[in-house]
Amino acid sequence: MWAIQRRLGDGFGAFALSLAIGGQFAALPLCAQATDGSPPPQGAAAGTEAPAIRLNTVGYLPGRPMAASVAGATGAFQIRRLSDGAIVWEGELSPLRQNLDTAEELSIADFSALGFPPEGDYELIVADSGERVQFRIDDDLYREPFLLATRAMYLWRCGAPVSGDHDGAHFEHGPCHLEDAFLDFVGGGNNRRECVGGWHDAGDYNKYVVNAGATVGVMFRAWQDFGPAIEQVELNIPPADPPLPEFLAELKWELDWLLTMQADNGSVYHKVSAQNFGGMIPSDQDANPRYLVPWSSAATADFTAMMAQAARVFAPHNAEYAAKCQAAAERSQAFLMAHPEEHAADQTGFQTGGYHAPDADDRLWAVAELWETTGDETLLADLEKRIEASPSVDADWDWPNLKNLGLLTYLFSERQGRNPELVERVRKSLLRTADEIVATAATHGYARPLGTKYSWGCNGTVARQSLVLHAAYRLTDDEAYRNAILDGLNHLLGRNYFGRSFVTGLGERPPLHPHDRQSEGDAVDAPWPGYLVGGANPNATDWSDRMEDYRTNEIAINWNGALIYALASQLNPAPQ
Numbered sequence: 001m002w003a004i005q006r007r008l009g010d011g012f013g014a015f016a017l018s019l020a021i022g023g024q025f026a027a028l029p030l031c032a033q034a035t036d037g038s039p040p041p042q043g044a045a046a047g048t049e050a051p052a053i054r055l056n057t058v059g060y061l062p063g064r065p066m067a068a069s070v071a072g073a074t075g076a077f078q079i080r081r082l083s084d085g086a087i088v089w090e091g092e093l094s095p096l097r098q099n100l101d102t103a104e105e106l107s108i109a110d111f112s113a114l115g116f117p118p119e120g121d122y123e124l125i126v127a128d129s130g131e132r133v134q135f136r137i138d139d140d141l142y143r144e145p146f147l148l149a150t151r152a153m154y155l156w157r158c159g160a161p162v163s164g165d166h167d168g169a170h171f172e173h174g175p176c177h178l179e180d181a182f183l184d185f186v187g188g189g190n191n192r193r194e195c196v197g198g199w200h201d202a203g204d205y206n207k208y209v210v211n212a213g214a215t216v217g218v219m220f221r222a223w224q225d226f227g228p229a230i231e232q233v234e235l236n237i238p239p240a241d242p243p244l245p246e247f248l249a250e251l252k253w254e255l256d257w258l259l260t261m262q263a264d265n266g267s268v269y270h271k272v273s274a275q276n277f278g279g280m281i282p283s284d285q286d287a288n289p290r291y292l293v294p295w296s297s298a299a300t301a302d303f304t305a306m307m308a309q310a311a312r313v314f315a316p317h318n319a320e321y322a323a324k325c326q327a328a329a330e331r332s333q334a335f336l337m338a339h340p341e342e343h344a345a346d347q348t349g350f351q352t353g354g355y356h357a358p359d360a361d362d363r364l365w366a367v368a369e370l371w372e373t374t375g376d377e378t379l380l381a382d383l384e385k386r387i388e389a390s391p392s393v394d395a396d397w398d399w400p401n402l403k404n405l406g407l408l409t410y411l412f413s414e415r416q417g418r419n420p421e422l423v424e425r426v427r428k429s430l431l432r433t434a435d436e437i438v439a440t441a442a443t444h445g446y447a448r449p450l451g452t453k454y455s456w457g458c459n460g461t462v463a464r465q466s467l468v469l470h471a472a473y474r475l476t477d478d479e480a481y482r483n484a485i486l487d488g489l490n491h492l493l494g495r496n497y498f499g500r501s502f503v504t505g506l507g508e509r510p511p512l513h514p515h516d517r518q519s520e521g522d523a524v525d526a527p528w529p530g531y532l533v534g535g536a537n538p539n540a541t542d543w544s545d546r547m548e549d550y551r552t553n554e555i556a557i558n559w560n561g562a563l564i565y566a567l568a569s570q571l572n573p574a575p576q
Ligand SMILES: [Ca+2]
Pocket: 298, 357, 358, 359, 360, 361, 362, 399, 400, 401, 402
């Protein structure tokens, strides 16, 4: 990702206020302007081309809520089945209400009452204007999007050739960055240490441990929560040796690289990076020298957490690898305990992504995962002290703050010895936060679960909210939480101001010009498929499908990891 420096609490949407105002969607941003004072990108005019009917362009799951937002229309609407032309539903649009963050009058077309109609293609028709938009109803709706978003991780692989086809286009690159990485900035002179592999981070080709944490942590959570459904989806990626479930094979590609980032003393280098962002060229033509960047405590803690997760998840599949990951986690945890102070990486000489944020959350997550893996009582005592200091589950979180991952591991642990009072505090906080997310979606004109908060990568945050929502569903069996996950997916796939899908190669009118070196640098017109772009920032209407607009139209592993979790949560369970 570009030189993102978002810190805790300074997101543009951090001070948005939601109010229940009669006749209006509660959406009143108090802090809606970019703090850098820059004007919105010109391409934001894309919104003017949006169809009046804005819905999930991938479709809807039978038996679940189905609704579209319609700009400036009232009166009757119909749902027509395309196969035989039958009108299967007639209803009334809701009264128009003002949606404040997009400054529009919106009505809602709710056709949830369709229930379980035959699988297939339908269209929503607004009677007065005659405008119509097609959509699909299918109980296996999210298999293809899940496949696409997960294969996008494979296409991000560095250090190896990758290739794939989508919609008649072929995408490939040769082995890249085989000289990763030089030791000049970590006291090793102009010599190399083998750090080949892993995923490129985003629209750039550098590799950052902290953002790997946000990605791998969420993808492991997806495996833990939805493994059996995930395993039913054939990813068609290169097999691991010895064999692994494909989803874990893809994670192992990143973990193998991460293992090279641990220094002998247990600290972990912050990133592998060129000194500056390179040109918009394919990765296999990028010859800029790349360097290891000095260690940070946040990277070391995230590494510890990921390796501890890996030790558990891989144990049934590859015991030797699991043991290697556990040993690496314990080595880094020992280093962290000997160095309890916050330590930022010295990034002097580098203009690339900083990924610097406080490490208390990362340390909490590390201790949570290593305790869950080992059952060590000292770790549990340390963990509970950290949770006591900060027990609240967050609604809006990303790579700077990974505390939620640790809290979820603690909350759902089956290990003995937890303080029941503290468990209850975390449980209550989680449900409170999930309720808040559900309420926020219900009061927004596009049912956006993040409400009126718009910041760098907020599409990823919308997807990431699904972790807390699914956790609340696990605790209560209340469908409202799972429905709010669908609200998020609906928003990302077209029920938004632009009436467009935010994922390349998926749904209707997806981004064609993401800020992505691979897409921009190759000779294929279509962008590389399966990538969630960052989304509107700093205001609801500020997104443009322009390559130059890295602030809203870049891609990044942490956003895709979150999308993968949200999609996995809606996979059709395998037939028994
Ligand atoms: Ca942090």
